Amino acid sequence: MTGLGPLRELGELGVIRILERKLGTSPRTAVGFGDDISAVKMGQRRVLVLKTDMLVGSTDVPPGMTMRQAAWKAVVANVSDMAAKGVKPVAGLVALGLPVDLTKGDVNGLADGLRDAAREYGFPLVGGDTNESKDLTISIALFGIAKSNQLVLRSGARVGDVVAVTGAFGSTTAALKALIEEKKRPNRLARPLFDAVYKPRAQLDLGLKLAASGALSSSIDSSDGLAWSLHELCKASRVGMRIGHVPISSAALKFCAEFDYDPTELALYGGEEYHLVVTVKPDRIKSAQRAASGKLLAIGTVTQGLSRVVLRQARRDLTIERKGWEHFKSSTR
Amino acid sequence: MTGLGPLRELGELGVIRILERKLGTSPRTAVGFGDDISAVKMGQRRVLVLKTDMLVGSTDVPPGMTMRQAAWKAVVANVSDMAAKGVKPVAGLVALGLPVDLTKGDVNGLADGLRDAAREYGFPLVGGDTNESKDLTISIALFGIAKSNQLVLRSGARVGDVVAVTGAFGSTTAALKALIEEKKRPNRLARPLFDAVYKPRAQLDLGLKLAASGALSSSIDSSDGLAWSLHELCKASRVGMRIGHVPISSAALKFCAEFDYDPTELALYGGEEYHLVVTVKPDRIKSAQRAASGKLLAIGTVTQGLSRVVLRQARRDLTIERKGWEHFKSSTR
Numbered sequence: 001m002t003g004l005g006p007l008r009e010l011g012e013l014g015v016i017r018i019l020e021r022k023l024g025t026s027p028r029t030a031v032g033f034g035d036d037i038s039a040v041k042m043g044q045r046r047v048l049v050l051k052t053d054m055l056v057g058s059t060d061v062p063p064g065m066t067m068r069q070a071a072w073k074a075v076v077a078n079v080s081d082m083a084a085k086g087v088k089p090v091a092g093l094v095a096l097g098l099p100v101d102l103t104k105g106d107v108n109g110l111a112d113g114l115r116d117a118a119r120e121y122g123f124p125l126v127g128g129d130t131n132e133s134k135d136l137t138i139s140i141a142l143f144g145i146a147k148s149n150q151l152v153l154r155s156g157a158r159v160g161d162v163v164a165v166t167g168a169f170g171s172t173t174a175a176l177k178a179l180i181e182e183k184k185r186p187n188r189l190a191r192p193l194f195d196a197v198y199k200p201r202a203q204l205d206l207g208l209k210l211a212a213s214g215a216l217s218s219s220i221d222s223s224d225g226l227a228w229s230l231h232e233l234c235k236a237s238r239v240g241m242r243i244g245h246v247p248i249s250s251a252a253l254k255f256c257a258e259f260d261y262d263p264t265e266l267a268l269y270g271g272e273e274y275h276l277v278v279t280v281k282p283d284r285i286k287s288a289q290r291a292a293s294g295k296l297l298a299i300g301t302v303t304q305g306l307s308r309v310v311l312r313q314a315r316r317d318l319t320i321e322r323k324g325w326e327h328f329k330s331s332t333r
Numbered sequence: 334m335t336g337l338g339p340l341r342e343l344g345e346l347g348v349i350r351i352l353e354r355k356l357g358t359s360p361r362t363a364v365g366f367g368d369d370i371s372a373v374k375m376g377q378r379r380v381l382v383l384k385t386d387m388l389v390g391s392t393d394v395p396p397g398m399t400m401r402q403a404a405w406k407a408v409v410a411n412v413s414d415m416a417a418k419g420v421k422p423v424a425g426l427v428a429l430g431l432p433v434d435l436t437k438g439d440v441n442g443l444a445d446g447l448r449d450a451a452r453e454y455g456f457p458l459v460g461g462d463t464n465e466s467k468d469l470t471i472s473i474a475l476f477g478i479a480k481s482n483q484l485v486l487r488s489g490a491r492v493g494d495v496v497a498v499t500g501a502f503g504s505t506t507a508a509l510k511a512l513i514e515e516k517k518r519p520n521r522l523a524r525p526l527f528d529a530v531y532k533p534r535a536q537l538d539l540g541l542k543l544a545a546s547g548a549l550s551s552s553i554d555s556s557d558g559l560a561w562s563l564h565e566l567c568k569a570s571r572v573g574m575r576i577g578h579v580p581i582s583s584a585a586l587k588f589c590a591e592f593d594y595d596p597t598e599l600a601l602y603g604g605e606e607y608h609l610v611v612t613v614k615p616d617r618i619k620s621a622q623r624a625a626s627g628k629l630l631a632i633g634t635v636t637q638g639l640s641r642v643v644l645r646q647a648r649r650d651l652t653i654e655r656k657g658w659e660h661f662k663s664s665t666r
Contacts, residue, residue, distance in 0.1 A: 004433070005432070005433030005434045005435070006433075006434065006435060006436045006437065007431055007432070007433045007434070007435045007436075007440075007465065008433055009437075010437050010440065012463050014437070014440075015429070015431065015440055015463045016463060018437075018440050018441055018444050019427075019444050019447075019461060019463070021444075022441070022444035022445060022447070022448045023444065023447060023448055023451065023457070023458045024448075024457075025457070025459075026457035026459075028423070028424065028457060029424075029457055029459050031459075031460075032459050032460060033459075033460055033461070037460070038424075038426065038459040038460030039459075040423060040424040040457075040459060040476075042478075048381075048423070048424070048476060050424065050426050050459065050460060050474070050476065051426075051460075052426040052427070052428045052460070052461060052462050052472070052474055053428065053462045054428040054429070054430060054462050054464050054470070054472060056430050056464045056465065056466045056470075058465070058466065058467050059464060059465050059466070060464070090361070090373060090381070091361065091362075091371075091373040091381070091383065093371065093383050093384075093385040093474055094352075094385070095385045095386065095387035095428075095472045095474075096348070096387070097387060097389050097430075097468065097470055098340055098348065099338070099340070100337070100338030100339075100340045100341060101338045101339065101340070102338070102339060102340045103339045103340075104339065104342075104343050104347070104351075107340075107343065107347075107348055107351050108351055108355070111351050111352050111354075111355035111356065112355060114352075114355070114356060115355045115356055115357075118356065124356070124357075124358070124359035124361060124362055124373075125356045126358075126359075126362050126364075126365050126366075126371040126372075126373060126383065127364075127365060127366055127370070127371030127383060127384075127385070128352060128366070128385060129385050129386045129387050130345050130348045130349060130352075131387050131389045131392060131393070132340065132389065132391070132392050133389045133391065133392070133466075133468045133470065134391050134467045134468035135430065135466045135467035135468045135470070137387070137389075137430055137466065137468075137470050137472070139385070139387060139428045139470070139472035141383070141385055141426055141428075141474035143373075143381065143383065143476065145375075
């Protein structure tokens, strides 16, 4: 998208700050604004976990994405946040805003994508609402139940914990750059690159197992980019991080070599990649690895120094900036 | 809105039919598509009640409505559906799609409206999501808990039950016609008329008391118009209705006299009025009236004859048609 408006000046964070301030909190609120999910107390030991994330056509649907893929992605974005907290979705709702030029085939595709994703992650979509809108809108709300003391929040990281991720980064951003900046189409580049964009996956199984292991001290999903996610954990936990290694996908490396991008930059400052970014208690690394069947990559350690996030590379400390995929202000959209 | 598109051919009901068919149902579903709310089983006797309704700027925000009023309306539309089922909202989420030309003042107004409505109806909005969109979008999701056997569904009306409503109709439609078709502005017409549009109210207190009385056999809110609501109850309950009297607000009567509209037509085939339309067991009329502190108006009786809804007027039976405020196909927008 091009053009500026007052909303871009304010930014997504500005909007969220206003909402947080005005809406406040309540005695029933267990987790409010500022984490991947919200939660409300239900009796002594349980919380109702709530999540909503809206997909908007003009900003979240890249060129070439079908309606079925867009609907799938809308669900995945919500599931990924539940995964990061270790909560299994029990049921979901879908509110739709549909442009008048959509065909019956489009609506069928959209419903197929919703069904595919709900099946994949094992919960029913039990109701919804349909509207006409100028911009395709798929707003999902998910619900789950958790024991209050089992939710893995952003705020639990402690100095000395290990920072770890569930996958290699960069494919989504590389694919988006290929599509939007290099004007490439999927047949021109390797399939895995575009699968990251057109058929993203949430790490629900991994998230549930990691949370159940009790080894995590904090967790977030990487949908706003790796750098942003690291900073969010640091801000909520009032710590810093020293990252020794940024795992980059082979598809992203190949793209960067061909089109001359810096792969580390691309992997750090991307977005819409649904890995989990976690911190693990230092004495629980092995049980975390067992829970993740080896799919957990240690990338650094939690340090002192509020929100100081550095990448140690070639004997030098480079600052990892708090930037990424913020809506409204993003230059890549 | 003007212009046609394939989506208008399909209509809102067509979209819902596709979603229902594709998404199916699950063993956990207590109430799926086709009622005011959805519900999921939680243990033996309780259900988690879920509701989502999306407000879209281009179709749901009439001329002259402020951001604060739009946000209030978005919440009220959701609360009204919970009210119709007799369920108190426990908490809510809000997903926003915001046009880039919104100012900080607009966002503050929007947050004020959300806060006002959440306070009015006594629940916290505990989280949300913000996005950029071409069309203002306020998607609310609400959650409540109910005993499975206390939910007042659309499907419980029986022959001989009394049909009743919680208010007089027509103000909202009259005000919308005044604004859109007659190009009048609020200062030209009586305040109550425009309050119906700019500051609608959900009948939550009344809905909770009526449901608790145990006197209702079915219930729906009138947000799609009185005629539509009556037909929905009839379809779900497999009955007909004979209506003896359509209560019309004095503000609507005055508007109809001045601008030459048929008041009964206007009251029947309107929409966005948040009264409750219920059926009462014939031996429980008094306890229903007591519960409603006299605010329940009997308007007819439940009859045999699937979906035959008639208005008995001047010794003649007039058919009340199944039409109203359907999105996509509505000619008044």
